[in-house]
Amino acid sequence: MRLNIAIDGPVSAGKSSVSDAVAKKLGILHLDTGAMYRALGLAALEAGIDPGDEEKIVELCRKLKVSVTYGADGQHTFVEGRDVTGMIRTPEVGMAASTVSRYAEVRKEMVRIQQRLAAETDMLVDGRDICTTVLPNATVKFFLTADQEKRAKRRYLELKEKGMEEPFEKVLEDLKKRDEQDMNRPVEPLRQAPDAVLVDSTNLTFDETVDTIVRIVKEKCHE
Ligand code: DC
Numbered sequence: 001m002r003l004n005i006a007i008d009g010p011v012s013a014g015k016s017s018v019s020d021a022v023a024k025k026l027g028i029l030h031l032d033t034g035a036m037y038r039a040l041g042l043a044a045l046e047a048g049i050d051p052g053d054e055e056k057i058v059e060l061c062r063k064l065k066v067s068v069t070y071g072a073d074g075q076h077t078f079v080e081g082r083d084v085t086g087m088i089r090t091p092e093v094g095m096a097a098s099t100v101s102r103y104a105e106v107r108k109e110m111v112r113i114q115q116r117l118a119a120e121t122d123m124l125v126d127g128r129d130i131c132t133t134v135l136p137n138a139t140v141k142f143f144l145t146a147d148q149e150k151r152a153k154r155r156y157l158e159l160k161e162k163g164m165e166e167p168f169e170k171v172l173e174d175l176k177k178r179d180e181q182d183m184n185r186p187v188e189p190l191r192q193a194p195d196a197v198l199v200d201s202t203n204l205t206f207d208e209t210v211d212t213i214v215r216i217v218k219e220k221c222h223e
Helices: 015-026 034-047 054-063 091-100 104-120 130-134 148-161 168-184 206-221
Strands: 004-008 029-032 066-071 074-079 123-127 140-145 197-200
Touching: 004 015, 004 130, 015 029, 015 123, 015 206, 029 034, 029 074, 029 104, 034 054, 034 066, 034 074, 034 091, 034 104, 054 104, 066 104, 091 168, 104 123, 104 130, 123 130, 130 140, 140 206, 148 168, 197 206
Parallel strands: 004 123, 004 140, 029 123, 140 197
Antiparallel strands: 066 074
16 A cells, blocks of 8 residues: 655755655655745746736746655656755745635646646645645655744754744745645645644754654554
């Protein structure tokens, strides 16, 4: 039987890095779906298209091919065959991704690609609508979160490490804005699926969070 693990959660809950580590421990691939929305956000900014212009963004999404491949260093994300993996992690692209992800037509296209990938291979998929929409029949579902201050602190340190330091207050404010946007959009807003296991990492270390998820997956698989 296909092993599909779904992890949803808000921005900077540690989803990407935790998902990477969990997938490695389980020996399966990790699909970071946020990277796909970020790729579209980047393409919009590069083309000078306002992410808030739904009509133009939907047109761009229909025209552009967003794809992913896997190398020894994990997922690479492409737009029209161009590797944009290293360019999509900026706060500006994150905000653009959050905006373009509001549009139903964009989500339909992204979900279609994600479902196809997950049907082909055992995979851990992380995002905002994975438990609810992309993989409603996933083997195990998680909602990974932490309180806003803690997530903002992690985000602040992550940006600093990458040489993109911003004042903490600005990071917290951006995070609140993205939470608000992701949780209140009319199409598939971020919310915990009723059958998802809640993992609150506010008081957990990275390793403890990874171990908690791996343990629950193993328990569910042996039930
Ligand atoms: O996880 P992330 O920060 O890389 O995601 C960037 C944006 O993409 C996020 O603000 C909301 C959107 N997103 C989404 O709507 N659905 C997903 N499955 C993944 C991300």
